[in-house]
Amino acid sequence: AQSVTQLGSHVSVSEGALVLLRCNYSSSVPPYLFWYVQYPNQGLQLLLKYTTGATLVKGINGFEAEFKKSETSFHLTKPSAHMSDAAEYFCAAFSSGTYKYIFGTGTRLKVLA
Amino acid sequence: EAQVTQNPRYLITVTGKKLTVTCSQNMNHEYMSWYRQDPGLGLRQIYYSMNVEVTDKGDVPEGYKVSRKEKRNFPLILESPSPNQTSLYFCASSPQSGGPEPLHFGNGTRLTVT
Numbered sequence: 167a168q169s170v171t172q173l174g175s176h177v178s179v180s181e182g183a184l185v186l187l188r189c190n191y192s193s194s195v196p197p198y199l200f201w202y203v204q205y206p207n208q209g210l211q212l213l214l215k216y217t218t219g220a221t222l223v224k225g226i227n228g229f230e231a232e233f234k235k236s237e238t239s240f241h242l243t244k245p246s247a248h249m250s251d252a253a254e255y256f257c258a259a260f261s262s263g264t265y266k267y268i269f270g271t272g273t274r275l276k277v278l279a
Numbered sequence: 280e281a282q283v284t285q286n287p288r289y290l291i292t293v294t295g296k297k298l299t300v301t302c303s304q305n306m307n308h309e310y311m312s313w314y315r316q317d318p319g320l321g322l323r324q325i326y327y328s329m330n331v332e333v334t335d336k337g338d339v340p341e342g343y344k345v346s347r348k349e350k351r352n353f354p355l356i357l358e359s360p361s362p363n364q365t366s367l368y369f370c371a372s373s374p375q376s377g378g379p380e381p382l383h384f385g386n387g388t389r390l391t392v393t
Contacts, residue, residue, distance in 0.1 A: 198379030215381050265327075269321045271319060271320060272321050
């Protein structure tokens, strides 16, 4: 069965430091991949998506992610963390075979002043 | 404004008292879905609908019902709520049944069943 794994339920970084949130998927066929952000008391908002084509995907708020088929990974990065980046981040995969979106368990990002 | 609207935002109820959480989208999306979010478990799909009158079970459908009589509305029904259904619920929609368009989420409904 297809699954999405996010390593680290909590990640802390200093303001201005690199943000790296890890996501691995399991699938015999590369799925379509997404990163969402959830701020307190809000729904999930799309950060970026990978469908086909360029493997380095740029999203909103300076985030980007790289699809690596050989590693079945789709890690999210941002060169310099800002206090406003503190939120929970979810990696998700869509399987065209099952028409389902599958979410990871989320990573809560804390940004330290 | 394009949006997914859920109501209510907060709901406290007692075991066994039927309730409905409404969800409406104004984007003419075919695909709609319900998720529950629990700490450490991420989002788990309850039910989804690929179009009007077409619904299917997700990963955790027990204790829930849905209907899709109109394209814009996808209510979630708990016929006899139990405490283990205390959770944060999200409705979401997407423009294509076949994907891979991203989901648009409502702001959530926090349900407490005592």
